[in-house]
Amino acid sequence: MTERQQLGRWGEALAVSYLEDRGMTVLDRNWRCRHGEIDIVAMDGDCLVVCEVKTRSGLGFGDPVEAVTWRKYARLRRLAAAWLADRRHE
Template sequence: MDAHLALGRYGEELAARYLRDRGIRVLERNWRCPEGEIDIIALDGDCLVVCEVKTRGGTVTGDPVEAVTWEKVSRLRRLAAAYLRSRPGSVAHARVDVIGVLAVRGRPPVVRHVEAVGA
């Protein structure tokens, strides 16, 4: 596995742990359908959380959260709808969250959680 993929997996693991530590139940990771992939699907009370995780090893290209474009948020909304269609009656509503993980070598990782992006 190359370093980029390993960094991404590390960030997704930290993000899942972060959500669990806050009482948010992780339902699935790396859920795929023909339209794309959702990094983390979770349940926060009665709200489905579709979570995009961005991990960076530095800030040369900006904060990891800044890497999620409006186009990506729109795609995540479509993917959330596809997930809900595949599980009718599971939850009443959904939101899109972004978790940025800054993992600079030699420092503790920094996790930034932005809820309800584009709401």
């Protein structure tokens, strides 16, 4: 595993801890389909939460929130719909 992959896994584990500490239930991690991947799917009460985790070791490449563009938001919405459809078949 590369250093970058290790940083990403660490960031995802930190995000899961953050969500769980706030009472959310993590339903899925690194869910994949042919359209892409969702890093974390959780429930906050009756609200589905879809998380894109961006871990940076510094701000040299900008703030992580800047990496989530409107196209990424649209892709996450499509992925959330695909995740829901996949869960209906379980």
